[in-house]
Amino acid sequence: GQSLEQPSEVTAVEGAIVQINCTYQTSGFYGLSWYQQHDGGAPTFLSYNALDGLEETGRFSSFLSRSDSYGYLLLQELQMKDSASYFCAVGGGSSASKIIFGSGTRLSIRP
Amino acid sequence: SQTIHQWPATLVQPVGSPLSLECTVEGTSNPNLYWYRQAAGRGLQLLFYSVGIGQISSEVPQNLSASRPQDRQFILSSKKLLLSDSGFYLCAWTRRGGNEQFFGPGTRLTVL
Numbered sequence: 001g002q003s004l005e006q007p008s009e010v011t012a013v014e015g016a017i018v019q020i021n022c023t024y025q026t027s028g029f030y031g032l033s034w035y036q037q038h039d040g041g042a043p044t045f046l047s048y049n050a051l052d053g054l055e056e057t058g059r060f061s062s063f064l065s066r067s068d069s070y071g072y073l074l075l076q077e078l079q080m081k082d083s084a085s086y087f088c089a090v091g092g093g094s095s096a097s098k099i100i101f102g103s104g105t106r107l108s109i110r111p
Numbered sequence: 112s113q114t115i116h117q118w119p120a121t122l123v124q125p126v127g128s129p130l131s132l133e134c135t136v137e138g139t140s141n142p143n144l145y146w147y148r149q150a151a152g153r154g155l156q157l158l159f160y161s162v163g164i165g166q167i168s169s170e171v172p173q174n175l176s177a178s179r180p181q182d183r184q185f186i187l188s189s190k191k192l193l194l195s196d197s198g199f200y201l202c203a204w205t206r207r208g209g210n211e212q213f214f215g216p217g218t219r220l221t222v223l
Contacts, residue, residue: 031210042201042214043155050210087154092210097143097162098170099205099212103154 002026004088004102011108012078020073020105022088032064032071033089037104043087046073075107083109113138117202117215124222130175130189132218134202137183142204144185145212146177149199161185162207197222 004024012018022032031050035043047055049064049071061074075082085106091099114137124130136142143162147155157170159177167177174193178186185202202215 033210033212035212042217043212044214045211048210089212092205092212097205098157098160098168099145100157101147101155106152 002090002100004090004100006086006088006102006105008103009106009108011110014078014080014109014111016078017074017076018078018107020075020086020088020107022071022073022102024069024071024088024090024102026069026090029066029069029090031090031092032062033092033099034060034062034073035087035089035101036084037087038084046086048092078109080109080111083107113204113213115202115204115213115215117200117218119218120216121219122221124192124220126194126222127191130187130192130196130220132187132200132202132220134185134187134215135183136204139204139206140182141207142183143207143209144179145203145205146185146187147201147203149201151198155201158187192222194222196220 006022033048034046037043047062049062054063059076064071085104087101087104089099089101116135145160146158149155160168161179175189200218203212205212
């Protein structure tokens with residue numbers, strides 16, 4: 001089976017940097033994605049890592065270590081609008097249609 | 112450009128009543144389609160996914176079913192709703208071989 005673990009809540013200060021970790025167990029691995037979801041809304045895609053290393057997209061970066069079954073999302077220069085839930089997900093790409101999500105991390109940002 | 116539609120946005124149904132939620136995608140062909148359910152403050156639970164017309168993979172045994180009668184149409188159904196079926200139902204699609212999921216606006220279902 002597949003399972004993902006991430007912290008349930010994280011609190012940070014506006015302008016700071018925060019890291020949200022995700023560990024996973026899968027029978028096969030086909031990539032780690034990150035999504036953002038604001039209260040009452042639908043998730044939106046942030047990033048995808050198929051290979052080890054860091055992917056940077058503006059203020060957000062995502063890291064993957066396949067040997068450790070571990071990844072993280074790094075958010076820099078935090079803004080109040082970044083307050084949301086963040087989900088890691090495994091699957092997708094050319095080899096796997098099934099996409100499974102973690103339970104989500106609620107990020108609260110203080111002024 | 113591609114868009115995904117879900118309806119209705121909200122639904123209140125009595126226990127034991129049937130359910131039909133519809134999802135359609137525009138602007139793409141041969142998408143992979145997904146149904147997720149999200150309980151309040153919780154993660155997304157994968158219910159069904161489909162890689163083609165009539166091809167449905169079920170992830171969680173329960174009183175729900177899914178059908179894909181057309182390439183860009185995905186329907187979630189139940190013959191008799193349970194209280195535990197309440198939640199936020201999200202439809203999503205990816206390009207064949209793609210990794211980015213695009214989500215619809217969701218249907219908030221309350222079973223009373």
